[in-house]
Amino acid sequence: MIERRLTGRPPAPPLPRGTVDTQMHMYLPGFPAQPGGPGLPPDPLPGADAYRQVMGWLGIDRVVITQGNAHQRDNGNLLACLAEMGERARGVAAIGAKTTEAEMARLEAAGVVGARIMDLPGGAVGLAELEAVDDRAHAAGWMLAVQFDGSDLLAHLPRLERLRSRWVLDHHGKFLRGAAADAPEIDALLRLIDRGNVWFKFAGVYESSRDGAPYEDVAGFSRRIAAHAPDRIVWGTNWPHNMARTTTDYPDDADLADRVLGWLPEGARDRVLVSNPEELFRFPPLR
Numbered sequence: 001m002i003e004r005r006l007t008g009r010p011p012a013p014p015l016p017r018g019t020v021d022t023q024m025h026m027y028l029p030g031f032p033a034q035p036g037g038p039g040l041p042p043d044p045l046p047g048a049d050a051y052r053q054v055m056g057w058l059g060i061d062r063v064v065i066t067q068g069n070a071h072q073r074d075n076g077n078l079l080a081c082l083a084e085m086g087e088r089a090r091g092v093a094a095i096g097a098k099t100t101e102a103e104m105a106r107l108e109a110a111g112v113v114g115a116r117i118m119d120l121p122g123g124a125v126g127l128a129e130l131e132a133v134d135d136r137a138h139a140a141g142w143m144l145a146v147q148f149d150g151s152d153l154l155a156h157l158p159r160l161e162r163l164r165s166r167w168v169l170d171h172h173g174k175f176l177r178g179a180a181a182d183a184p185e186i187d188a189l190l191r192l193i194d195r196g197n198v199w200f201k202f203a204g205v206y207e208s209s210r211d212g213a214p215y216e217d218v219a220g221f222s223r224r225i226a227a228h229a230p231d232r233i234v235w236g237t238n239w240p241h242n243m244a245r246t247t248t249d250y251p252d253d254a255d256l257a258d259r260v261l262g263w264l265p266e267g268a269r270d271r272v273l274v275s276n277p278e279e280l281f282r283f284p285p286l287r
Helices: 048-058 076-088 101-110 127-140 150-161 184-193 216-228 253-261 269-281
Strands: 020-024 062-066 089-093 112-118 143-147 166-169 198-202 233-235
Touching: 020 048, 020 233, 020 269, 048 076, 048 253, 062 076, 062 112, 062 269, 076 089, 076 101, 076 112, 089 101, 101 112, 101 127, 112 127, 127 143, 127 150, 150 184, 184 198, 184 216, 198 216, 198 269, 233 253, 233 269, 253 269
Parallel strands: 020 062, 062 089, 089 112, 112 143, 143 166, 166 198, 198 233
Antiparallel strands: none
């Protein structure tokens, strides 16, 4: 049993109207974990009612629900979550080369706008299928959410340069062996971003930090990337923080938001929280 914080003091300054949380997971009853994944998060399952409280607390208006590793390539839970959240939500699913056109159409009709590559333990679709998934996503007009050990970015660079879809590098790049702000990997990432189809996601900073709070080992290169391309940064809560297995370890979402959004250059918050994710995930402007 884990007690997740669902309310508290709001972020300061407040998040702007139209804010999009571009990285979170949600779990509904009736969708068991699949073989190969990490299992479901601790009870109670973090579902739609709990997340709506988080939206109200933080000031989030729209959300991108990402297929969780627990469900591997079974997108049933994701589709149920999208139906539960309605027009305010979009989805990022797990697909592969063998995903049928009928299934692609079903996913898109439900609100799916992207495909996930997760090349770390427990991931359902890894870099071995990068090009095949890119082909499917590009043909559908979808984006890619790409996650791997960013410390290996230079080894993957030729393949990343050939991606045709819009894509975002997840979780502050997950440079698991660490990266200085002037590291060659960061130089290469900036060149990728300059190609025009690449974004960088501020989310789950604790998964990318070797030092822990206040995450200064991640702050340096995150500040540099944001200063270089504030129009290519998006943000997410990474709710429900699946790495936290106890109430004591569970983070405060307002504190996390204040911390990482404080790394943005002056004047960039509205762009990062509203217009950038609208472009990447094809949300219509909020009326």
